[in-house]
Amino acid sequence: MFESEQQAIETQLRAFCAQNNLPTPELSWTPIPFAGKWGIATSLFQLAANDARAIQARTGRGVNVPQHAQAIAAQAAAFLGTPPGFASVEAVKGYLNFYFAPFEFAHRVIDQVLQDGKRYGAGDPKGQRVMVEFSQPNTHKAFHVGHLRSAILGDVLSRILEFAGYNVVRANYPGDMGLHVIKWLWNYAAYHRGERPATDVTQWMGGVYAEASRRLEENPELEAEVRALYARWDRREPEIVALWEETRQWSLDGFHEMYALLDIRFDRYYFNSQAEQPGKQVVEQLIQSGIAEDGRPNGEAVIVKIDEKLGLTKEKYRVAVILRSDNTALYSTEDLALAIQKFDDYPDLAKSIYVVDVRQSLHFQQVFKILEIAGYALATKCQHVPYEVVNLPGNVIMSSREGTVVLLEDLIREATTRALEVVRQKNPSLSEEQMQAVARAVGIGAIKYPMLSRESGKVVTFDWQTALDFNGQAAPYIQYAHVRCNSILRKAKAETVDASPTPAGEYALDAKEIQLIDLISRFPAEVQRAAAEYKPLQITNLAYELARAFNDFYDTCPVLKAEPIVRANRLLLVAAARQAIANGLNLLGIQSPEVM
RNA sequence: GCUCCUCUAGCUCAAUGGACAGAGCAGCAGCCUUCUAAGCUGUUGGUUGUGGGUUCGAGUCCCACGAGGGGCGCCA
Numbered sequence: 001m002f003e004s005e006q007q008a009i010e011t012q013l014r015a016f017c018a019q020n021n022l023p024t025p026e027l028s029w030t031p032i033p034f035a036g037k038w039g040i041a042t043s044l045f046q047l048a049a050n051d052a053r054a055i056q057a058r059t060g061r062g063v064n065v066p067q068h069a070q071a072i073a074a075q076a077a078a079f080l081g082t083p084p085g086f087a088s089v090e091a092v093k094g095y096l097n098f099y100f101a102p103f104e105f106a107h108r109v110i111d112q113v114l115q116d117g118k119r120y121g122a123g124d125p126k127g128q129r130v131m132v133e134f135s136q137p138n139t140h141k142a143f144h145v146g147h148l149r150s151a152i153l154g155d156v157l158s159r160i161l162e163f164a165g166y167n168v169v170r171a172n173y174p175g176d177m178g179l180h181v182i183k184w185l186w187n188y189a190a191y192h193r194g195e196r197p198a199t200d201v202t203q204w205m206g207g208v209y210a211e212a213s214r215r216l217e218e219n220p221e222l223e224a225e226v227r228a229l230y231a232r233w234d235r236r237e238p239e240i241v242a243l244w245e246e247t248r249q250w251s252l253d254g255f256h257e258m259y260a261l262l263d264i265r266f267d268r269y270y271f272n273s274q275a276e277q278p279g280k281q282v283v284e285q286l287i288q289s290g291i292a293e294d295g296r297p298n299g300e301a302v303i304v305k306i307d308e309k310l311g312l313t314k315e316k317y318r319v320a321v322i323l324r325s326d327n328t329a330l331y332s333t334e335d336l337a338l339a340i341q342k343f344d345d346y347p348d349l350a351k352s353i354y355v356v357d358v359r360q361s362l363h364f365q366q367v368f369k370i371l372e373i374a375g376y377a378l379a380t381k382c383q384h385v386p387y388e389v390v391n392l393p394g395n396v397i398m399s400s401r402e403g404t405v406v407l408l409e410d411l412i413r414e415a416t417t418r419a420l421e422v423v424r425q426k427n428p429s430l431s432e433e434q435m436q437a438v439a440r441a442v443g444i445g446a447i448k449y450p451m452l453s454r455e456s457g458k459v460v461t462f463d464w465q466t467a468l469d470f471n472g473q474a475a476p477y478i479q480y481a482h483v484r485c486n487s488i489l490r491k492a493k494a495e496t497v498d499a500s501p502t503p504a505g506e507y508a509l510d511a512k513e514i515q516l517i518d519l520i521s522r523f524p525a526e527v528q529r530a531a532a533e534y535k536p537l538q539i540t541n542l543a544y545e546l547a548r549a550f551n552d553f554y555d556t557c558p559v560l561k562a563e564p565i566v567r568a569n570r571l572l573l574v575a576a577a578r579q580a581i582a583n584g585l586n587l588l589g590i591q592s593p594e595v596m
Numbered sequence: 597g598c599u600c601c602u603c604u605a606g607c608u609c610a611a612u613g614g615a616c617a618g619a620g621c622a623g624c625a626g627c628c629u630u631c632u633a634a635g636c637u638g639u640u641g642g643u644u645g646u647g648g649g650u651u652c653g654a655g656u657c658c659c660a661c662g663a664g665g666g667g668c669g670c671c672a
Contacts, residue, residue, distance in 0.1 A: 028612075028614095030612080030614085032615095033614095033615065033616095034615085034616095041615090043614055043615080043653095045614070045652060045653070046614095046652090048652070049651085049652050049653090052652075063652090064652080065652030065653080066652060066653080068652085069652080092615080093615055094614090094615085094652090095614085095615065138672090175672075178671095178672075179671090179672095180672090295669090295670090300669090300670080301669070301670040302670085303669055303670085304669095305669085314598075314599090315597090315598045315599070315668080316598090316599080318598085318599090318668060318669075319668090319669040320669070321669045321670045322670090323670080324670045325670060326670085328670090330670065330671085330672085331671080331672055332670095357672095358600085358601075358666070358667090359666060359667065359672090360667090360672080361600065361601090361666090361667075362599085362600080362667055362668065363667090363672085386601095388601080388602090388665095388666090389666090395664090395665080419634095422634065423634090426632080426633090426634060427632075427634095442634085450608095453609080453610090454608085454609060454610090455609090455610090457601065457602075458601090458602070458609085459602080459665080461608085466608075466621085469620095469621075470634055471620085471621085471634065471635095472619085472620045472621060472634095473608095473609085473610095473619065473620040473621085474620085474634090476634055477620095477634070477635085479634085480632085480634050480635075481635090483632075483634090484631075484632070484635085487631065487632060488631045489631095491631065492631085529612085537610085541610070541611090541619095544619085544620095545619095548619085551635060551636070552636080554631075554635080554636085555635075555636050555637085556636090558630085558631070559631060560631050561630085561631080574631090595632090596632080596634065
């Protein structure tokens with residue numbers, strides 16, 4: 001947010017170095033890391049180390065780098081004086097700290113936030129299109145908490161990338177065909193023909209699937225019926241296709257309901273079943289060009305010996321199987337075609353991102369590498385963004401077959417019920433309708449936040465107690481800070497605040513106010529970083545820090561009862577804080593309630 | 597055998613190669629006649645798995661080891 005100040009100082013520092021025969025400095029800027037201090041800082045250790053080497057080479061004399069850094073910093077501070085707009089400069093422990101003139105800079109930040117509103121923190125358009133594929137639910141199965149991480153992570157990455165300035169295509173890739181679907185169809189046709197799901201569609205679909213698995217486990221001889229059905233599907237018998245199409249739609253309808261509840265949307269659906277034939281064509285092409293080896297004549301599969309093709313001596317990409325010996329498609333068959341399909345549909349894609357479970361890392365490395373070997377330039381634009389799984393306590397993996405699952409419907413119901421109890425108790429004056437709305441916002445937020453607030457490479461362990469704990473570092477804490485902002489502004493008749501952003505008179509800002517403004521000013525840079533590194537964690541951290549700083553401010557700085565000048569300024573600050581918190585929550589796909 | 601990931605306070609997790617490793621939860625002690633206590637304050641808690649190395653500087657990068665987890669030619 002203060003790039004122009006940084007650049008001005010850097011120009012001065014380069015002049016200083018040139019004048020003093022020092023190496024050209026490469027500076028990186030950080031906020032001054034001490035509570036209540038506001039400004040920008042840079043260390044001079046790198047510069048000092050470079051100069052120390054030069055002195056060593058020239059004179060053979062060793063130089064103590066930290067001392068040298070501090071000496072240079074002190075000289076530089078004297079050379080620079082206090083740059084325009086700053087309150088002071090200090091050289092300490094090899095760092096140069098530039099302190100902002102708080103009131104002036106505070107109002108630059110606040111004015112910017114209030115002017116930009118919902119767009120505060122958004123990046124300039126980058127003119128690049130990015131596709132994010134996520135969620136990939138299996139039709140004819142239940143949707144459980146383990147499936148939630150991709151959906152939430154992918155949605156939030158999409159939001160962040162969009163806000164950062166990219167054109168984002170949100171893609172879903174449902175698994176609508178495969179052995180699980182055939183098993184389901186078999187069970188349905190044999191024991192549930194004519195039944196239709198009424199409510200909780202996805203749960204019902206999952207029930208029929210679980211029943212199928214159970215039946216087959218108890219009576220393995222029934223497998224023959226399933227195989228027979230698979231053969232009928234392979235022949236595309238109209239009756240089977242029609243049944244598949246109808247029941248598949250039930251699942252998709254169920255998914256739509258859940259996505260709506262979770263406020264997740266898609267621009268484009270790719271279906272597993274549609275990638276099958278194109279995938280086989282890609283495989284043929286790979287065989288023709290000598291990249292793949294066709295083992296089918298000998299009853300073996302079609303494979304690509306990737307390491308061999310690359311001349312690698314150590315195992316890295318290994319051998320990929322890209323088509324079964326019986327000519328049926330594998331995931332890799334379909335992913336080869338899908339990767340290409342995406343660029344056919346959107347030739348200007350700068351990046352094609354796959355938000356998929358870390359266990360498929362090798363699979364994607366193989367697919368992308370095979371395409372690269374085959375000469376597809378798009379291969380290097382494909383990137384797998386992996387995440388770790390969601391487990392149950394005791395390192396138990398959620399599995400539909402094992403029955404160790406927490407269903408999404410149950411989790412949402414439980415979380416909103418619990419939130420409703422809390423809001424009923426905390427704020428009984430609200431209308432029933434308001435309470436319901438708050439409970440939904442809080443319940444959904446409480447589900448999403450834990451999935452986003454840890455490194456995606458770390459396993460999330462789901463347990464009810466933590467999931468339903470609405471205190472501390474969690475979404476409701478941030479939402480509550482937003483509500484408090486809103487409450488103050490409502491009482492102050494917020495509409496007059498936004499209309500007159502220029503306050504008359506100046507006063508000494510409290511340390512809590514400075515802390516809050518400092519954090520608000522960091523938002524745009526954090527958005528860019530989150531987008532560049534695919535890390536929603538940056539946003540959860542900042543949103544939480546903002547809420548904490550606001551609660552701190554709320555506790556020590558009266559607003560409505562303050563003197564007129566202070567009151568006017570603090571109202572603007574509260575409005576800016578509310579906006580920053582709301583924008584942060586919005587990036588996380590979490591609602592900002594007006595009341596709680 | 598090859599390979600990827602994880603290891604930080606009792607627990608769950610943060611921390612651009614930089615200044616003093618921070619939060620929450622749990623525990624203990626306080627704060628509602630106040631802009632909503634879903635809040636705030638104080639307090640307890642650390643050889644960042646172990647050993648080397650690189651660097652002016654390492655929780656962060658490199659190597660080895662340990663522990664746990666994932667993946668590896670016809671599962672998805």
